[in-house]
Amino acid sequence: MRVKKRIHPLDLCVILLIILCLLGLFLRWKDLSARDTDGAVRYEIVMEMPGVGWETAACYDPGETLYTEVGEVFGSIRRIERQPAKIRVPSEHGTIFGDWGEEKVDLRFYVDAEGAESNGRFLWDGRHALLCGERYTLYTKHARLVGTVLHFEPQIG
């Protein structure tokens, strides 16, 4: 006599959980693929890091690769502009404006990055949109860069 197979309620719960997980994965994948990306796009990003000491400023070099905190490639430094950092000091005659001379510099990084374009937005890692005014913490081999994005535009050719 054959014993009728019955699914245990606990097994049913596990099956349901697995189905839900698979459904979640599918929805996530569908969401990512629905971002009608136009393939790889090269962008030039201009970032600023103000008030950097001269010794630290010397640790950044053009050609270096920039990585995110989790080790993903963000782009590479094409050019660095150095200008004396601006300073303002209040006095009895009003605020006096000047600069730090050689003590501190404002660094402007021109970064080449590759990502995807979606609905007019640049996804620097294929997922996250790059935003003007946003601060990003990036790393070269020897230094940390906390830069604010000032501008970015696609590279032609």
Add this chain to the structure above:
Amino acid sequence: MREQGKKGRRFSTVDAVIVALMIAVLVGAVTVFDRNRENRGNDIEIEYRLLWSDVQIYEGLASPWESWRAGDAVYNQNGTAVLGAVESVEILAHREPIVRDGRIVLEAVPDRADIVVSVKALAIFRTGDGLRVRDIRIAAGGVGDFQIHSCRLAGAEILSVREVVTP
């Protein structure tokens, strides 16, 4: 009786799926671990300079840095890991911008000092992961707490990091 015995040892399809998933997770974990181990770089000797800025000097009291000597250990924030050895210590006057004759000039602040400590350490480099000493990233522009002897260098800034080239 026989049926009951069989029931106790039943191994359902769901159990098989769970076991398969667990094996997949284990295999994945081992693969990632192995890849990380393969990527583990060689030891690189580095020198980094720490700036402990705007420190108060108390009259009549010995300042902690007076007892620091070359070779003394530099510890991490909670003193559990050695992040290198002191190479040299510089004591500089702390300067701040003030207005004099309508111009901004940098002037030394009385009883305040900037302490610059050069530290030598062995670091490991991994692409994307930077230079790490005892798993702590050492990068110029970084800020952290360090310890030397019984003194905490709170909010010390890493001024520069360079690799030591041996001839």
